Amino acid sequence: MKPTDLYVIDYQLHGAPKSFVIRTKVMNNAEAWQWASCDAGLTPIPRPGRPPLKRFSKPMAERFGVTDVKWRESVAVVWEEDHA
Numbered sequence: 001m002k003p004t005d006l007y008v009i010d011y012q013l014h015g016a017p018k019s020f021v022i023r024t025k026v027m028n029n030a031e032a033w034q035w036a037s038c039d040a041g042l043t044p045i046p047r048p049g050r051p052p053l054k055r056f057s058k059p060m061a062e063r064f065g066v067t068d069v070k071w072r073e074s075v076a077v078v079w080e081e082d083h084a
Contacts, residue, residue, distance in 0.1 A: 008072050
């Protein structure tokens with residue numbers, strides 16, 4: 001697995017800051033708004049092997065109080081050992 005499989009999504013729900021980490025192969029602005037809507041409880045989390053669910057767009061999410069969605073790649077942890 002490459003380090004970019006983990007992403008941090010920050011957003012606001014009715015003005016309260018929220019943040020979570022998600023593992024996914026594809027991340028872009030549309031995906032970030034969809035996952036923020038899932039985290040906020042507006043739409044169910046899609047189940048693998050099932051037909052796709054209706055996606056939440058930015059305008060739809062904003063109507064329900066989700067704003068300021070931002071995403072970034074998580075920082076890879078580098079484990080270093082002392083070889084003294």
